[in-house]
Amino acid sequence: MTPHEVDPRALRARYPDVFDRPASARLAIPAMIVAAFAVLVYGLVDLDFSPSRFFAGLSQLGWITLMMIPPDPGSSLPIYLKALGETLSIALLGTTLAAIFALPVSLLAARNVVPSNILRFPVRRFLDSIRGVDTLIWALVWINVVGLGPFAGVLAIAVSDFGAFGKLFSEAIEGADQKQVEGIRASGGSPLHEIRFGLLPQVLPVIAGQVLYFIESNTRSATIIGIVGAGGIGLQLAEQIRVLEWQKVSFLILMILVAVAAIDFISGKLRFAIIGRRAVA
Amino acid sequence: MTTAVSILPAQQLAVLDAAYRRAVGRKRLRLLLGIVIFGAALVLAAIGAEVNLRTLFTYFGNFVSYFDRILTLDSGQRVWTDVGEWLWGWRKWLKMLGETLLISYVGTLIGATVAFCLNFFAAENTSPAPWLRFVVRRLLEFARTVPGIVFALVFVIAFGLGPMAGVLAIAIHSTGALGKLFSEIVENADMKPVEGIRSTGASWLSCMRFAVVPQVTAGYASYALLRFEINVREASVMGFVGAGGIGQELVVAIRKFYYSDVSAILLTIIIAVFIIDITTSWLRGRLFGKEART
Numbered sequence: 001m002t003p004h005e006v007d008p009r010a011l012r013a014r015y016p017d018v019f020d021r022p023a024s025a026r027l028a029i030p031a032m033i034v035a036a037f038a039v040l041v042y043g044l045v046d047l048d049f050s051p052s053r054f055f056a057g058l059s060q061l062g063w064i065t066l067m068m069i070p071p072d073p074g075s076s077l078p079i080y081l082k083a084l085g086e087t088l089s090i091a092l093l094g095t096t097l098a099a100i101f102a103l104p105v106s107l108l109a110a111r112n113v114v115p116s117n118i119l120r121f122p123v124r125r126f127l128d129s130i131r132g133v134d135t136l137i138w139a140l141v142w143i144n145v146v147g148l149g150p151f152a153g154v155l156a157i158a159v160s161d162f163g164a165f166g167k168l169f170s171e172a173i174e175g176a177d178q179k180q181v182e183g184i185r186a187s188g189g190s191p192l193h194e195i196r197f198g199l200l201p202q203v204l205p206v207i208a209g210q211v212l213y214f215i216e217s218n219t220r221s222a223t224i225i226g227i228v229g230a231g232g233i234g235l236q237l238a239e240q241i242r243v244l245e246w247q248k249v250s251f252l253i254l255m256i257l258v259a260v261a262a263i264d265f266i267s268g269k270l271r272f273a274i275i276g277r278r279a280v281a
Numbered sequence: 282m283t284t285a286v287s288i289l290p291a292q293q294l295a296v297l298d299a300a301y302r303r304a305v306g307r308k309r310l311r312l313l314l315g316i317v318i319f320g321a322a323l324v325l326a327a328i329g330a331e332v333n334l335r336t337l338f339t340y341f342g343n344f345v346s347y348f349d350r351i352l353t354l355d356s357g358q359r360v361w362t363d364v365g366e367w368l369w370g371w372r373k374w375l376k377m378l379g380e381t382l383l384i385s386y387v388g389t390l391i392g393a394t395v396a397f398c399l400n401f402f403a404a405e406n407t408s409p410a411p412w413l414r415f416v417v418r419r420l421l422e423f424a425r426t427v428p429g430i431v432f433a434l435v436f437v438i439a440f441g442l443g444p445m446a447g448v449l450a451i452a453i454h455s456t457g458a459l460g461k462l463f464s465e466i467v468e469n470a471d472m473k474p475v476e477g478i479r480s481t482g483a484s485w486l487s488c489m490r491f492a493v494v495p496q497v498t499a500g501y502a503s504y505a506l507l508r509f510e511i512n513v514r515e516a517s518v519m520g521f522v523g524a525g526g527i528g529q530e531l532v533v534a535i536r537k538f539y540y541s542d543v544s545a546i547l548l549t550i551i552i553a554v555f556i557i558d559i560t561t562s563w564l565r566g567r568l569f570g571k572e573a574r575t
Binding site: 040044046088089096128136146154220221231238 | 322323325326327328329330331332333336337340341343344347380383384386387390391423426427428430431434435436438439440441443444445448514515517518521522525531532535547550551554555
């Protein structure tokens with residue numbers, strides 16, 4: 001069998017846009033890449049990256065890593081376990097509080113519940129601004145209010161998640177089927193009935209899944225919230241890093257990793273049990 | 282209107298009814314049990330977190346008045362009555378904000394580049410060897426589970442105070458997060474082009490370059506942009522541990538009770554985050570169309 005004779009010139013004539021792309025199209029992507037890396041180089045210079053500093057730091061980091069081995073809690077294991085319990089408590093309570101407060105507000109931000117743009121717009125911007133501020137900043141604010149300690153952490157997580165939940169819940173509500181709501185309206189139900197019997201049964205499983213997912217991710221945020229003094233294992237971690245007790249640091253990091261993995265596992269199981277494998281976002 | 286519903290004999294009906302009640306009863310019991318367990322966990326957590334409702338109610342006024350204070354100038358007027366006085370440090374703050382953006386940009390780009398190099402080893406369908414995949418996956422998992430700010434704390438000690446520690450912390454955390462997402466995109470890629478290229482005798486590297494990369498770049502860019510958004514927020518607090526950016530100014534203002542400065546800096550951060558969110562989602566929409574948005 002002989003291969004087909006292909007005449008390159010004929011191909012060129014037939015597919016001009018494959019063979020002769022205009023220079024602008026061919027150069028666009030390389031130009032973008034060059035521009036991106038030019039900004040990178042500018043950034044490296046502006047942020048005081050010098051090779052000598054980098055390599056000095058790297059060798060320092062190597063020393064630190066060596067000193068971390070083996071991880072050892074010393075005599076403070078009970079304190080660390082208590083701190084870990086505190087972290088988990090902060091995550092659970094903060095998320096629950098946020099969910100409880102976010103549910104009514106998310107109704108206000110949902111297009112199919114509140115048709116008026118004028119009312120919805122400020123609610124949404126309000127939620128956005130709360131979300132735009134990092135959890136750590138909220139923690140600092142609450143420390144000013146209730147003092148140092150895990151309670152400030154709970155409130156910080158509650159507030160910053162309130163913003164996230166408000167948005168997520170309202171999206172879930174907007175995705176709900178309107179037919180049930182119309183059915184209840186047709187049978188003479190009040191607007192409250194529409195929400196209670198038409199909307200909530202549809203969205204509660206979705207919301208439960210999201211809340212569980214956030215408990216999981218908040219375990220991570222709660223581990224660091226202690227760095228600014230709002231309780232939990234981050235407080236211990238920051239302290240041990242400041243006094244350069246590297247073996248304890250590595251032990252604490254291991255604890256965090258194990259705890260996060262465990263929570264991931266448990267809440268994954270729960271999520272599947274509540275909403276089924278299909279609906280996990 | 283007549284309906285043709287045949288009524289079952291009472292005996293049969295009673296059995297079905299009882300079964301229905303049992304099923305509903307069991308479901309209710311399970312729900313109740315779940316609620317009780319959850320409630321118990323909440324109570325335990327409340328004890329663990331030293332929640333004190335009395336403190337909250339006594340000091341809740343503080344929360345309200347805190348916002349009152351940060352919205353008041355030294356002269357006792359509301360901040361928006363004298364914007365010039367309120368935003369007196371805008372030159373410095375904008376500069377710090379620029380540094381924050383630069384930290385997140387450089388961190389995201391470095392992280393995305395490293396993740397790009399690693400993700401082919403982590404994906405199930407392209408990894409050259411199972412042990413290599415295992416190692417790379419554990420590495421990425423470690424990088425994304427340890428919070429960025431913990432890396433920053435350690436790096437501040439290793440590399441000294443300043444934005445360098447922040448950039449590296451963000452880069453490592455982004456590598457972990459993006460590496461996982463990238464490898465998931467690769468796992469969803471069509472393998473037929475790879476087979477085609479391998480059949481011409483090409484090396485593994487050429488297979489990746491000519492068969493996989495063209496399929497996945499759009500997804501990569503979309504995730505990298507999302508990550509940039511998240512990293513701007515993260516970089517805004519890196520200064521808390523001395524790793525550069527506007528967080529440094531903020532923490533000083535909060536700790537030293539420069540109330541109106543707190544609100545001014547928060548305002549700059551919120552506006553910057555807004556602008557970035559809007560720009561990146563516009564960019565994502567333009568570059569990849571609606572279907573690539575996640």
